[in-house]
Amino acid sequence: GAGVSQSPSNKVTEKGKDVELRCDPISGHTALYWYRQSLGQGLEFLIYFQGNSAPDKSGLPSDRFSAERTGGSVSTLTIQRTQQEDSAVYLCASGAGQGYGYTFGSGTRLTVV
């Protein structure tokens, strides 16, 4: 596609439920990031995929969070047993290579009630 696509755009879930967030990166982009944007907290790095290398998971806040990237393209971020503090906008970005910056999706707004 022309840009990074994320779905759903909004998700309201009950505390304790699992959620899956999807990211379709720009075709051909080898790098893919997940970030979390909370009010007043800026952008928090979650996980980074680069080609076939092992992902950098150092930003995942707990073992309830996991992500995978299938076939070097689509990525899914899964949050198990959601908590209220997981409420945020989850952003995906993909990139073509060094120095070019990243293209961001419009995000998924997750609200845990």
Added chain:
Amino acid sequence: AQRVTQPEKLLSVFKGAPVELKCNYSYSGSPELFWYVQYSRQRLQLLLRHISRESIKGFTADLNKGETSFHLKKPFAQEEDSAMYYCALSNTGFQKLVFGTGTRLLVSP
């Protein structure tokens, strides 16, 4: 460890006034620096990257390695510049793009 500091949460100026959004970084290697902007109800988008030394929408940013700064400047602010601005840093291996907490720029008529 990589770190980006944007000391101002909010910067409010009048139209036509000069603008400087501050960004300081901490990184031991050779960094790649970026400015991203997020306009109201729009997605985050790349504004500037230091390696291109370009001017976008009248904004410029110079990497000062001595002061470890990458401040964003515009000589005459416009109302349409009102947005959230994020400074970001990556290492030369282009991994883990680290963002500052952002500065909201408000340009009043």
